[in-house]
Amino acid sequence: MPFTDEELKLLRNSWDEVKKLGMKEVGLHIFTGLLNAAPSLRTLFYTIDLPDEEELTIDVMRENKKVVAHATRIANAISKFIKFLDQPEELEKLLTSLGESHARRQVDPESFEYVAPVILSVIGGHLKLPSNSPTLQAWVKAYGVLRNGIVSAMEA
Ligand code: HEM
Structure with a gap:
């Protein structure tokens, strides 16, 4: 799905801004949110016996090397994804490799929702x-491309 120049600018500027936190920190923010939204995914990454209903904090996450x-x-994969948005061949390779590596690890495609x-x-x-910002709308579109690419490579 092609992106307009304006969408590319919004995506790249916003990612550059967020990246100032550092790749590890951005990743920890996203991944902590993910494991709190979908606690059943926790077992793929660690064996600490934390009840599913217990909210994970970034500090707890930081203690686990696998996490x-x-x-x-x-975070690194999202950076590449944003860079390749206007390079279809590179984009395809990235999404295929992400799909294949997650399929190999028995990750359920539904988890990407x-x-x-x-x-x-x-x-x-x-x-x-604000929730109606054009930047977030561009991210909704971008995530659709990321998700569809990964999931179709998982199901191929
Ligand atoms: C939806 C939930 C997800 C689950 C359950 C999941 C699970 C996993 C697991 C179990 C691994 C192997 C352990 C590891 O390398 O740390 C892995 C590797 C990886 N994941 Fe995820 N992942 C998810 C989402 C994502 C997303 C959104 C991205 C980036 C856009 C991503 C990028 C990667 C990368 C780059 C690797 C290394 C691949 C390789 O070794 O070839 N993952 N993932």
Whole structure:
């Protein structure tokens, strides 16, 4: 799905701004939100016996190497995704590789439904954007492309 120049500008400027937190921190914000929204995913990353209803904090997440590794991977992958939005061949390769690596790890494609609200909330919260902001609308579209690319490669 092609993006307009304006959408690309909004996506890249907002990601550049959020990235100032550092890749690990952005990733931890997104990943903490994800594991709180979908506690059943926690078992894929660690074996600490935390009740599902217990809210994870970023500080608890930071103590777990596997969690930090995946958090950073998420942020790095989003950076590449944003960079490749106007390079269809590179984009396709990235999404295929993400889909294949998650399929290999038995990640349920449905899990990716939880990611969009978390990304929107981290970006919107950090940049203090109103929910109807064009930047967030561009992210909704972008996440659709990310999700569809990953999920179709998982199901291929
Ligand atoms: C929807 C929930 C998700 C689950 C349950 C999940 C699960 C996993 C697991 C279990 C691994 C292997 C452990 C590891 O490398 O840390 C992994 C690897 C990875 N994940 Fe995720 N992931 C999710 C979402 C995402 C998202 C949204 C991105 C980025 C856009 C992402 C990027 C990566 C990358 C780059 C790797 C390393 C792949 C490789 O080794 O080839 N993940 N994921």
